[in-house]
Amino acid sequence: MSADRLSNVSKEVKPESVLLHPLGTAAAPEQELLCIFGTGDLGRSLGQRLLQSGYRVVYGSRRPHSCGPLPQGAQATSHEAAAQSAGRVFICIHREHYDFLETLAPQLKGKVLVDVSNNLKKNLYPEANAEYLQRLIPGAHVVKAFNTLSAWSLQNGPSDANRQVYLCGNSAEGKLTVAEVATKLGFTALDKGSLSAARELEDFPLQLFPEWRLPLRVAFGLTALFFFYVLIRDVIYAYVVQGKDISFRIMVSLANKVFPIVSLIMLSLCYLPGVIAAFLQLYRGTKYRRFPDWLDRWMLCRKQLGLVALGFAFLHAIYTLVIPIRYYVRFRIAANTISQIRENKTSVFDTTSAWRGDSYYSMGILGFGLFLLLGITSLPSVSNALSWREFSFIQSKLGYLTVFFCTFHTYLYGWDRFLNPSSYKWYTPPAYFLSLVVPSLLIVLKLLLLLPCVDRCLSRIRQGWERNDPEDGSAKALLT
Numbered sequence: 001m002s003a004d005r006l007s008n009v010s011k012e013v014k015p016e017s018v019l020l021h022p023l024g025t026a027a028a029p030e031q032e033l034l035c036i037f038g039t040g041d042l043g044r045s046l047g048q049r050l051l052q053s054g055y056r057v058v059y060g061s062r063r064p065h066s067c068g069p070l071p072q073g074a075q076a077t078s079h080e081a082a083a084q085s086a087g088r089v090f091i092c093i094h095r096e097h098y099d100f101l102e103t104l105a106p107q108l109k110g111k112v113l114v115d116v117s118n119n120l121k122k123n124l125y126p127e128a129n130a131e132y133l134q135r136l137i138p139g140a141h142v143v144k145a146f147n148t149l150s151a152w153s154l155q156n157g158p159s160d161a162n163r164q165v166y167l168c169g170n171s172a173e174g175k176l177t178v179a180e181v182a183t184k185l186g187f188t189a190l191d192k193g194s195l196s197a198a199r200e201l202e203d204f205p206l207q208l209f210p211e212w213r214l215p216l217r218v219a220f221g222l223t224a225l226f227f228f229y230v231l232i233r234d235v236i237y238a239y240v241v242q243g244k245d246i247s248f249r250i251m252v253s254l255a256n257k258v259f260p261i262v263s264l265i266m267l268s269l270c271y272l273p274g275v276i277a278a279f280l281q282l283y284r285g286t287k288y289r290r291f292p293d294w295l296d297r298w299m300l301c302r303k304q305l306g307l308v309a310l311g312f313a314f315l316h317a318i319y320t321l322v323i324p325i326r327y328y329v330r331f332r333i334a335a336n337t338i339s340q341i342r343e344n345k346t347s348v349f350d351t352t353s354a355w356r357g358d359s360y361y362s363m364g365i366l367g368f369g370l371f372l373l374l375g376i377t378s379l380p381s382v383s384n385a386l387s388w389r390e391f392s393f394i395q396s397k398l399g400y401l402t403v404f405f406c407t408f409h410t411y412l413y414g415w416d417r418f419l420n421p422s423s424y425k426w427y428t429p430p431a432y433f434l435s436l437v438v439p440s441l442l443i444v445l446k447l448l449l450l451l452p453c454v455d456r457c458l459s460r461i462r463q464g465w466e467r468n469d470p471e472d473g474s475a476k477a478l479l480t
């Protein structure tokens with residue numbers, strides 16, 4: 001092949017090879033730059049998460065050369081330079097350090113400011129941080145977001161119990177851009193409305209177990225009530241009437257009486273509002289009217305009531321296992337054995353008592369096992385893997401079965417003691433007798449709802465027969 005021909009071939013091939021070479025670099029989009037004011041734990045964790053999600057991060061600091069360790073890949077510069085370089089700025093500093101932002105109003109005008117702080121000094125600053133920031137820089141679009149997440153959640157990614165990012169703001173476009181960032185970080189954005197909701201969002205992470213307050217109060221009240229009731233009936237009565245000092249039984253015996261009582265009552269309180277709501281719908285003839293506020297609050301805390309009840313049931317199981325190794329029990333067994341040897345007699349085996357004891361323990365074991373199943377399926381990681389029908393079957397059908405087993409367990413414990421006059425010390429009924437009132441009422445009401453006539457009425461309500469209800473014009477619209 002001649003040199004001229006080789007030269008012509010190379011000229012024809014060369015342009016094609018030049019075009020193919022840079023395709024990889026030309027297709028890669030440029031990473032967006034985000035700005036963070038604040039180099040504390042929250043600011044560093046947020047920056048690290050943004051870098052891992054494909055963003056570029058620049059920190060604005062008063063001392064950019066000595067602001068501490070930053071995530072690898074991030075850069076630090078002055079507040080003014082950082083504000084000019086990015087379109088979205090995350091404010092991760094305390095409220096008392098906001099004043100310098102006013103001098104940056106020209107650089108921040110028209111940009112989205114994401115307020116991540118919480119109002120730790122509500123008495124000193126009654127106005128929400130985000131509202132104050134919006135008033136400080138009126139030309140910016142302030143969005144409240146990410147303040148309900150901890151530094152750990154941001155650094156390690158969303159978990160089953162912490163997926164949502166609440167946000168609010170007056171700019172719909174600004175909220176949309178922040179929601180896009182939250183989605184790219186792996187969270188779910190939930191819009192709470194205008195910036196006036198910022199106070200609610202700032203108070204949310206500062207509240208201590210807000211959803212558990214009512215269940216814990218109920219548990220504390222029932223525990224205190226029944227503890228003093230059992231204390232008076234067992235310990236004080238024995239000391240005053242019989243002259244016996246059995247105060248040592250407070251630590252185990254009395255506790256093991258109070259814990260199952262509180263557990264059974266609180267378990268029944270989980271399902272009682274559903275039955276009340278069903279009868280209320282029957283009375284009204286519609287299911288599209290709001291329940292009373294007290295019933296709404298009651299139904300919203302049923303999960304917490306059940307988990308607290310499970311805790312008391314677990315304590316009852318542990319205390320029951322400890323009872324046989326107690327000194328008092330071992331002493332009584334040894335004394336009874338020695339007494340029978342001295343008298344040369346043997347107790348007759350009672351088949352009825354054996355059946356009663358085995359049935360009592362069997363119902364307790366089955367009830368506790370189902371109780372554990374209810375508690376496990378209430379965990380977000382488990383409930384998210386269940387369909388709605390499966391979750392409803394476990395929490396509803398098996399839930400009522402749990403109530404039945406636990407109630408039957410208590411009835412077997414009492415057996416025929418209620419017929420014995422000595423059980424009514426100072427004319428007061430036994431504590432276990434009082435614990436059966438609420439679950440027995442629940443079971444009776446639930447059985448009434450299962451009657452054919454009542455079930456047909458409920459079916460009519462579910463099928464929308466109340467669409468002609470003059471008191472609820474929205475029923476027909478909802479059904480159609």
